[in-house]
Amino acid sequence: MSERWVACDWGTSSLRVWAMEGATALDEAHSARGMGTLAPEQFAEALDEVAPAEWSGPVIACGMVGARQGWVEAAYAAVPCPPLPDGLTRAPGAREVLIIPGLSQSDPPDVMRGEETQVAGFLALNPGWDGVLCLPGTHTKWVHVSAGEVVSFRTAMTGEMFALLSTRSVLRHSMEEGWSDEAFLAAADVTLSRPERLLSDLFALRAGALLTGAGDARARLSGLLIGAELAATRPFWLGQQVAVIGADALARSYVTALDAQGAPATQAKGDAVTLAGLTAAWRRWKGET
Amino acid sequence: MSERWVACDWGTSSLRVWAMEGATALDEAHSARGMGTLAPEQFAEALDEVAPAEWSGPVIACGMVGARQGWVEAAYAAVPCPPLPDGLTRAPGAREVLIIPGLSQSDPPDVMRGEETQVAGFLALNPGWDGVLCLPGTHTKWVHVSAGEVVSFRTAMTGEMFALLSTRSVLRHSMEEGWSDEAFLAAADVTLSRPERLLSDLFALRAGALLTGAGDARARLSGLLIGAELAATRPFWLGQQVAVIGADALARSYVTALDAQGAPATQAKGDAVTLAGLTAAWRRWKGET
Numbered sequence: 001m002s003e004r005w006v007a008c009d010w011g012t013s014s015l016r017v018w019a020m021e022g023a024t025a026l027d028e029a030h031s032a033r034g035m036g037t038l039a040p041e042q043f044a045e046a047l048d049e050v051a052p053a054e055w056s057g058p059v060i061a062c063g064m065v066g067a068r069q070g071w072v073e074a075a076y077a078a079v080p081c082p083p084l085p086d087g088l089t090r091a092p093g094a095r096e097v098l099i100i101p102g103l104s105q106s107d108p109p110d111v112m113r114g115e116e117t118q119v120a121g122f123l124a125l126n127p128g129w130d131g132v133l134c135l136p137g138t139h140t141k142w143v144h145v146s147a148g149e150v151v152s153f154r155t156a157m158t159g160e161m162f163a164l165l166s167t168r169s170v171l172r173h174s175m176e177e178g179w180s181d182e183a184f185l186a187a188a189d190v191t192l193s194r195p196e197r198l199l200s201d202l203f204a205l206r207a208g209a210l211l212t213g214a215g216d217a218r219a220r221l222s223g224l225l226i227g228a229e230l231a232a233t234r235p236f237w238l239g240q241q242v243a244v245i246g247a248d249a250l251a252r253s254y255v256t257a258l259d260a261q262g263a264p265a266t267q268a269k270g271d272a273v274t275l276a277g278l279t280a281a282w283r284r285w286k287g288e289t
Numbered sequence: 290m291s292e293r294w295v296a297c298d299w300g301t302s303s304l305r306v307w308a309m310e311g312a313t314a315l316d317e318a319h320s321a322r323g324m325g326t327l328a329p330e331q332f333a334e335a336l337d338e339v340a341p342a343e344w345s346g347p348v349i350a351c352g353m354v355g356a357r358q359g360w361v362e363a364a365y366a367a368v369p370c371p372p373l374p375d376g377l378t379r380a381p382g383a384r385e386v387l388i389i390p391g392l393s394q395s396d397p398p399d400v401m402r403g404e405e406t407q408v409a410g411f412l413a414l415n416p417g418w419d420g421v422l423c424l425p426g427t428h429t430k431w432v433h434v435s436a437g438e439v440v441s442f443r444t445a446m447t448g449e450m451f452a453l454l455s456t457r458s459v460l461r462h463s464m465e466e467g468w469s470d471e472a473f474l475a476a477a478d479v480t481l482s483r484p485e486r487l488l489s490d491l492f493a494l495r496a497g498a499l500l501t502g503a504g505d506a507r508a509r510l511s512g513l514l515i516g517a518e519l520a521a522t523r524p525f526w527l528g529q530q531v532a533v534i535g536a537d538a539l540a541r542s543y544v545t546a547l548d549a550q551g552a553p554a555t556q557a558k559g560d561a562v563t564l565a566g567l568t569a570a571w572r573r574w575k576g577e578t
Contacts, residue, residue, distance in 0.1 A: 068499075076500075108490070109497035139459070139492060155492040157458065164453040169446065170428070195485035196520035201397070203428060203444040208398035210357075211365075231485035 004057035007278040008047070008097075010065035011114060012036040017051040017059075023279050027055070035064040035071075043071035044093045059097040060088070060282045062274075063114035066099040076104035076111060079150045083120040084281050100281050103150060110155050115141045118245055119150060121277030122268055131241030134258075134265065136250045138163070140229065142236040154236065156229040159250070166221060171202065174209035174217040179249075181256060183216035187223025188230070188257045195231035198224060226257050237263050246270045293346035296567040297336070297386075299354035300403060301325040301427075304335060308344040312568050316344070324353040324360075332360035333382045347385040349377070349571045351563075352403035355388040365393035365400060368439045372409040373570050389570050392439060399444050404430045407534055408439060410566030411557055420530030423547075423554065425539045427452070429518065431525040443525060445518040448539070455510060460491065463498035463506040468538075470545060472505035476512025477519070477546045484520035487513060515546050526552050535559045 007018040007025070013034040019027040033046040043065065051059065066074030066089060074089035081103070088098035102113035115135045123129060123145065135141040138159040144151045165171050191198050201224055208214035230237070242258060242265040244251045251267055258265045296307040296314070302323040308316040322335040332354065340348065355363030355378060363378035370392070377387035391402035404424045412418060412434065424430040427448040433440045454460050480487050490513055497503035519526070531547060531554040533540045540556055547554045 104496075104500055106500065108493045109500050109503070110493060111496045111499055154489050155496070156488040157492050158488055160458050161454075161488070164457055165450075168453055168457065169449050195487075196517065196523070198484070198487065198521065199445040199447055199450070199514070199518045200443050200521040203446050204397045204399060207393075207400045207444070210400055211393055211395065211398050214398070225488070228485065229488050232487065232489040234485070 002057060004055075005282050006051050006055050006057060006059040007275060007282070008051070008059050008061035008065075009114070009117075009274050009278070010035060010061050010063045010070075012064045015046060015050060017047070017055075018275060018278075019051070019055040020057075020279070020282070025275065035067060035069070038071075040071060043091065044095065047095070047097065058282075058285070059095060060100070060278050060285065061091075061097060062100040062117035062278060062281070065091075066102060067113055071097075072099065074099040074101045076102045079103055079105050079152060081150060082148055083116045083123065083145075083150050084277070084284055088281070088285060098285060103153070105153060108154070110153060112141055112143075112153060112155070115143070116150070117277035117281065118270065118273045119143055119145060119277070120280045121273040121275065122243065122245060123148060124276045124280045125268070125273065129241075129243075131243065132236050134237070134242060134244045134254055136244065136246050136254050142233045144236060144240075154233055156232055158225045158229045162222060162225055165202065165225075166218065170206050171217065171221060174206050175221075176215065176218060178216070178218070180216045180219045184219040184223040184226075184253060185256065185260050187220040188227030189223075189260070191224050191227030192231050192257075192261065195228050198228045222253060223257075226253060230257060230261065237261075237265075239263075242266070243268055245273055291346055293344075294571050295340050295344050295346060295348040296564060296571070297340070297348050297350035297354075298403070298406075298563050298567070299324060299350050299352045299359075301353045304339060306336070306340040306344075306348075307564060307567075308340070309346075309568070309571070314564065324356060324358065327360075329360060332380065333384065336384070336386065347387055347571075347574070349387055349389070349567050349574065350380075351389040351406035351567060351570070354380075355391060356402055360386075361388065363388040363390045365391045368392055368394050368441060370439060371437055372405045372412065372434075372439050373566070373573055377570070377574060387574060392442070394442060397443070399442055401430055401432075401442060401444070404432065405439065406566035406570065407559065407562045408432055408434060408566070409569045410562040410564065411532065411534060412437060413565045413569045414557070414562065418530075418532075420532065421525050423526070423531060423533045423543055425533065425535050425543050431522045433525060433529075443522055445521055447514045447518045451511060451514055454491065454514075455507065459495055460506065460510060463495050464510075465504065465507060467505070467507070469505045469508045473508040473512040473515075473542060474545065474549050476509040477516030478512075478549070480513050480516035481520050481546075481550065484517050487517045511542060512546075515542060519546060519550065526550075526554075531555075532557055534562055
C-alpha cells in the first residue's frame with residue numbers, strides 16, 4: 001500500500017495542507033479559503049488549488065470543513081470516547097477526502113471540531129499521558145483526558161469576547177499597543193477571586209482611561225477575561241496535570257496565569273500536534289493501529 | 290424673566306429636544322444626529338435643524354454632547370455630590386447652549402453622562418427618596434442615592450455585550466425571535482448563583498442549539514448576562530429600595546429578575562424622568578432653587 005497521503009487542517013478562516021509520505025511532510029501550502037468563505041460546491045476546487053492532483057493519496061481532513069455549514073457534515077461522536085473514534089465521513093466528489101468527526105457532550109452541552117485531532121496528536125506524541133489539555137483560541141477548549149479517552153470538555157468564548165470588546169465596544173477607544181505581564185496578572189487575579197465582578201470591571205477599564213489616563217487596557221482586558229475563564233474552568237485545572245497547546249503569546253498568557261495560581265502547565269506546539277493527530281487518523285484509517 | 294427654554298437630551302446615537310414654557314412641553318422633535326455622528330463644528334447646525342430659532346430661550350442639554358469627543362467638554366463632578374452640581378458649560382456659538390456636567394467616581398473608576406439628569410429628575414418627582422436607581426441601557430448604571438446626593442455608582446456593559454454577542458458572535462446563529470420569561474429567569478439564576486460560569490455557559494447556548502435544537506437562546510443569553518450583572522452589583526440592590534428607570538422590555542427584565550431574588554423594584558418612565566431632570570437643571574440655572 002502506498003505511503004502517500006494529504007494532511008488537511010480546514011478551519012473557519014483558513015485551510016492548511018501537507019503532502020505526506022508516511023509521517024513525513026514533503027511539502028505544505030495554505031490559503032485563506034476557510035470554511036466560512038465557501039459554499040458546499042466550492043470546497044473541492046479550493047482544495048485542488050492548494051493541494052494539486054500530484055499530491056497523491058487520500059486526503060485526511062479535520063476541522064469546520066465537517067460542520068453542518070461545511071462541505072459535508074461529519075457527525076459528532078459523543079464523549080467519553082477516544083479523540084479519534086471510528087468512522088470518517090467521505091466528502092462528495094472524485095477525490096478521496098475523508099473527514100474526522102467532531103466530539104459532542106450532552107451535559108453541559110458542548111461541541112468541538114478540529115481540537116479532537118490536536119488532542120489525538122498530543123497523545124500520539126505523549127503516549128499514556130493523563131491530565132487536562134487547554135487549547136486557547138477563539139473558543140478555548142479545556143479537555144480532560146484519561147486512559148486515551150476524552151472524558152469531558154468545556155468551551156469558553158474568551159477569545160471571541162476579547163476580539164469583540166477590543167475592536168467593537170466602547171473599550172476600543174482605550175486599547176493601545178504594548179503589553180504588561182504585571183497588569184495582565186493583576187487583572188486575572190481580580191476575576192479569578194471575584195468572578196462576579198467581570199461585567200462591572202470591564203467598564204472600569206474605559207472609565208480609568210478617561211479619568212486618569214490609566215494604561216495597559218489591552219493587557220488588563222485580556223487578564224479580566226482569562227481570569228474569569230480560569231474561574232469557570234477551575235474544576236478542570238485545579239490539582240491536575242495541565243498542558244497548553246500553542247506556542248504563541250495567547251498560549252503563554254494562559255501558562256503565566258496558571259503558574260500564578262500554583263498550577264504549572266507545560267506548552268506544546270500547535271502545528272506539530274495537529275500534524276501528529278492527522279497522521280494518527282491516517283494510520284488508523286489504514287488499519288495500522 | 291421669560292419662562293421659555295429648550296430641553297435637550299443629546300446622546301451618542303440620538304438627539305431629542307422639547308420647546309418648553311416653564312415645566313410644560315409645548316412641542317418636541319428628535320433626530321438621529323447623535324454625538325457619535327458629529328464633528329464639533331456640526332453640533333450647532335444639528336441643533337438648529339430640530340430646534341428652530343423660534344424655540345426661544347436658553348438650551349439646557351445633557352448627555353454625550355458634553356463628552357471629550359462632543360461639542361465641548363463639560364468637566365465631570367466627583368461623587369459624592371448632588372446629581373446636578375453647580376456649573377453648566379457653555380457651548381461655543383451664538384445660541385446659548387448650556388451643558389450639564391457628568392459625574393465621575395475615582396475608586397472604582399467610573400463615569401456617567403446623561404444618567405445624572407435622570408437621577409435628578411427621579412428625585413424631583415420623588416422628593417426625599419433614598420435608595421438605588423437602576424438605569425438599564427447599553428451601559429447600565431446602578432446609582433446609590435441618599436439625602437439628595439449620588440453617593441456611589443457602578444456601570445455594567447451588559448447591554449453592549451448583549452448586542453455584540455447576539456449580532457456578531459457565533460451565538461448569532463442561534464438567535465430567534467420570541468421570548469420566554471421562564472428561560473430568562475432560569476438563566477439569570479445560573480449566573481446569579483454561579484457567576485464564574487458566564488464565559489463557559491455562553492458557548493453552551495450555541496452547543497445546545499446544535500445538538501438538541503434547544504430554543505429560547507435570546508432569552509437565555511439575556512438571562513445569563515443580567516444574572517451576572519446582578520451578581521456584580523449585589524451590594525447595590527441587596528436589602529435596598531430599588532427603582533428601575535425605563536418602561537421598555539429591557540427595564541421589565543431587570544424588574545422580573547430582581548423580583549425573583551426577593552428584591553421588588555418599582556419602575557419609572559424614562560422620558561418623564563429625563564424631562565423632569567432637565568427642568569430641575571433649568572430652574573437651578575435660573576436661580577429658583
